[in-house]
Amino acid sequence: AGEINAGDYDLALFGAHGQGKCSRSLIGSVVERVTRRIQTDALIVRNGGELRGGRVVVGVDGSEHSGRALRKAVVLARTLRMSLEAVHVFNPQFHHAIFAEMAGVLTNEAREVFNLERQKALHERIIDRGLGEVGKKHLQAAVEMAGGAGVDIETRLLSGKDFAAILDHVERTEPALLVVGRFGRHRTRCSDIGSTAENLVRLAPCHVLVVGTDVPEALRPAMAGDEAAIPSLPWTEEAEAMLARAPEFVRKMARASIQEWARRHREPVVNRDIVVRAMQDLLPETMWRGMLRPPEASGGSHQA
Template identity: 30%
Template sequence: MLPIKRIVVGTDMSPLASWAAARAALLAHELGSESVDLIHVIDNLAIETLRHLTKTPLETEQRLMELSRKQLTEIEHTLSEKYRIPVSITTLNVGRPYTEIVRYAEFLNAGLVVLGAHGGGLVRELFVGSTVDKVLRKLTRPVLIVKREPRAAYRKVLIPVDFSEFSGQATEFAVNIAPHAHITALHAVEVPFKARLESAGVDNKLIKVYESEVQVQKKKEMEEFISELRGPKPTLSSIMELGPVSTVIRKNMEVLDPDLVVIGKQGQSEQEETLLGGVARRVIQEASCDILVVPTF
């Protein structure tokens, strides 16, 4: 896994965005990254509204830009002083935030993009269509969604795995950014055709035997998955649990209380946006900890 040289953090100056900037700086310090690049985009729709509502639209827009520039400079100074890392203001621009974040992350060849997330409760239902959602759909680079104020390096990482290439790369990347964390690989075992067998009246003892055989096979797959991981070998344990994927993940997030959950995402071609799968979307919405989404490389 290549080192993460540049970390791009999108900020809208909100408290959650300040957590994202702090986490990005903490990671840059820990990983020896070259820089943290701050990106702030003033939404052009908001600017357009101001132009219609004020008598002096140009003056209002200039004041807004000046205020944003001052705030960015303060953030840059705070991060560089506290974490002793190079921080640069990549851009202060007017446009659509998700478009500009994606464009600059690709242009800078960012190894990681860090964004703040909305809170829980009813707000989480607004995830679809949000800046984070749109960035995840379009960007072909790892995205860290920060939900907690960072106080230390990641120590407990949970990775739901399906033994695919996506899960393998997600796990390897997690080891890269949290080398001293304890990592738990979680696999939800869903027994194929179980419901059909029960409906067909197959003897329950036979179904239990079949269920046990499936679990044995999945255990072998987990062992192979862990043994084939490239790079430094982390402190890693595994959990195999019967049940629907979403239910198993939700339960283990509550029990293990990780500070980071990592999920893999299939990449996309230039011509095609890939929507996040239903399970990944629910994890992002429901988790109270940070979420790292890793596409295929």
């Protein structure tokens, strides 16, 4: 890993197992450790299948990392004459599980105070549907990007846990290659590989290309080891106030999505106008109109 990180390499290529393979191992320990610690692209070869003329599946989630994975997949599809499919996963079951757990522990009085049934209906009607609509927008962006490079692409919207839904899909459709970004939308500062990429490297039956971070030098903080992070854009007070209208549990995701949108459009600061434009671009109308609506005045008017 040290040699790869120190050298000017474009790709690290590994067999999934070495000579010490045992029947129940998912992946070789050396391959797994090195893949976690390097920053360049890593291709893990699984079954010896031919890439040329085969099919490549790429995971997209709207993050900068999946954008790099998509660009690499498009180049590979064009160069090796492979058919290309982009998949996006959204997870409507997460909120359902939370509400089911809450229903089992709240008292009747607490259920009324929390208005549990109304909250659940709101999530099913807006949040779940909105997640699917956001996924469709990411897939449409993939179609436009591939089309601009002269490459045909199919898309598929999957539901479930990210790695499990993608794994089920590749097991069912048997592509020659799966391409994923090293990280996704929820990268934390000290992580060296995202959980989705890590699980797919271990479990996918096909070749897996993990696309490295390859962040421009100007965006890399001075750091030791492999830790890298893209600095946050500054937010104006008005933009922060608008974000605060979103439900608390989605604010982190909303902030990351808006910042990524701002970076793609080369905006140096997130202000009210950027928040409005990003939400109109990323969310279905029923969602962004609700978030842009000013909060009602508290207390109301009183008659003497």
